[in-house]
Amino acid sequence: KNQVEQSPQSLIILEGKNCTLQCNYTVSPFSNLRWYKQDTGRGPVSLTIMTFSENTKSNGRYTATLDADTKQSSLHITASQLSDSASYICVVPSSNTGKLIFGQGTTLQVKP
């Protein structure tokens, strides 16, 4: 069964600290993995897309890694800011159907 699992479910950190979010997937065949940031009550906004051949990709203070062998990805946030408080969702498309398979998300709260 195609699944995407994220951990931790929620996370609280102090402003300025770093954190790492995890995503494990069983979607096959694999084409790409996406990280989205979703503010409460809003639509998800893309942070990064990782393809099979990419190990690391950065977008400002966000760095995503991908290990296609172990089917794991991580999203590292450096020097967190209050505006980073949101849900972070890992998404893997099903190559067969094009349907996006979502993880349940990690809710990050950055405190001053």
Added chain:
Amino acid sequence: ETGVTQSPTHLIKTRGQQVTLRCSSQSGHNTVSWYQQALGQGPQFIFQYYREEENGRGNFPPRFSGLQFPNYSSELNVNALELDDSALYLCASSFLAEAFFGQGTRLTVV
């Protein structure tokens, strides 16, 4: 700004009523997907349209139906609303590896 617009942004309906949600796609994107997101949960796939044809459906009853128009905009229709239909409804337009979401429609059924 993703180029995907959903309307309305908020809506309150009574149980048993019908509702239509709308989504205008990113230019050039011929695939649109709809998702239901309950509070605190990840989005759940409702269905997908590709060039005006339904191209996949999740575990939602037939009272959830949709349309995609020649300009690739889309509608989600829900009949006989139930309290559990209260959620954020997201539309995503996509082409190949690109997928962009609208801001969502918050539906409350009372």
